[in-house]
Amino acid sequence: MACQKFQILGAGSYGTVFLGRLSSSTSTDPQVFAVKSSKLESSRSLRVEGRILNQLRGCPYIVHCFGDDTSLEHEEVVYNLLLEYAPGGSLESLIKSRPGNIMEFEVSFYAYQLLKGLEEVHGWGLVHCDLKPANVLVFPCGCGVNRLKIADFGLAKPSGVNIFGNCHRGSLLYTSPESLVSGMHEAPKDIWAIGCIVVEMITGNPPDAFLNIASKKPEIPEGISNSCKDFLEMCFARNPSTRWTAAMLLNHRFVANEFNLLLGKKLEDHHQVNSPFGFEGWSSTTCLFSTRIRACSSRPSASNQPVLFHQKMKTVILGH
Template sequence: MNCQKLELLGGGAHGIVFLGQYYTSPPFNAPVKIAVKSSKIEFSDSIWKEGQILRMFQGCPYIIQCFGGDTSVEHGNIVYNLLLEYAPGGTLQGLINSQEGFFSEHEASLYAYQLLKGIQEVHRLGFVHCDLKPNNVLLFPCSCGCGLNQLKIGDFRLSKVAGEEGHHGALLYTSPESLFCGIHEAPKDIWAIGCMVVEMMTGKSPWRFTSSSCNTNDVNKLAVEMAFNKPQIPTGISNCAKDFVMRCFERNPNVRWTADKLLNHPFVARNNNPLLCRTWENHKVLGNRLFKTEKWISKFGLFSTPISSCTCGCR
């Protein structure tokens, strides 16, 4: 077997994520860590769709890479597996929690730059992510020991083609036009990036009303807050950072700045962010380099476990 599931990393309603190990084809025959998102075949539509979208972004250094898919029989169940790049640094949410926010402006601007580069490519190819939030941004620690991270956008389950119907995603990162008018287009992703930048620098959501509870009353109160108030702009940050966040929080989506414009904003265009990121882009991680020798993986039985009999007609 050239692929194994090693341990459980997490999961939710739409799939379980495992740490996996894949052995590349000769002449390398090298083990590479991957993330494997799995679901029983009857519930796998969303992760199959995610794989098809991610296939469009192969080679983009700011979007998690997908190496292919597999349908296997595991312990008597037919399972669909999506093979993804493994992020050893966890999520941006984990990093925010560990630092209680309070990122330096330099660090926050570097991460904002990378988020914008990733979402710029998403929008360029005619897609909208629709669920940008810290839990869906994955970290790859820099190998030079600088303490910074390369960011990649992941979890494209709710993503859509621009102009199609969509979902508003996580409430705290949802734009007003998405929540109240059902408009789920590119400016929605920019609003979410503004929310994340505020959270990085303060450890808190830009909304005054927040709750860890998910009951209906709390959701309704937050919706009212979002309808009649503006998101809270941090006071202890530079005017440049404030201006950047305000451009993301333009209430009119037609006026809100695009990723292209924001990449030229001095908050993210300064501090050698482009230079550092180009260095990362040119430094190919071993796993990615090895996988570049592989074709798109589309197999049956990559993870299959031996079973004595099967009545589903799949073997």
């Protein structure tokens, strides 16, 4: 099986995301997927993300990962995560396309889905640590609203384990007071981010409370329902020990309404991710995206590519 990367979808600190397809696919059956790639020597965060996504596989509110791959691409050893493709882009792009024009009932359903995803993440004893609209993927479902899935677990960590020291990690616009001031990165940090995302969906702009985060919390938008105001108050409790959990917020009247519960159940019952690779579970593969080596006097020919690949792998992994 051979695959191709043919379009860049985005780039971040830990990798570049491409649109990929099987080399055997046709214009009528493109079998596209997303590929998150990084040079092998700098792929630690991406490999951690792959293990986490494998652990969370099957949750309707978490992006699906088909497996990983290590390829020799343009004479570089590259690590790839094979992910489902989100045709609707990110929640960030959705908000920018409709600034301040996402209706409250729709915001409620999106908050419901994010909380369902976080409930799963936190239930596994994990903290996302970088929840923001750019890390939420959009899947149009043909019912007037969209399915959302949490993605980008490059900064995720086990709960109760301090792997960042006292340093802040994640995006400042969505950070919590205890994360910025004390370097505390636990589940309440993700809940604060949910509040920030809800504000951004309503207003079109993220809250700017991080500028004065030591002394105040984000401003609650005007013109919203009392239930939405109360929901945000629970997300923005300054003391992380009194901030509501994902499970508690799922019972809040802002999201625990008949529309959300019925549509959420429908999406869950019809959740299916079709693998373009012929396998439904996790698969670790090699050389899906390998490219031919340019033959010249100073470089090996294409026929020597497998030998060169293993030599480069040994150099990267063993350091010699």
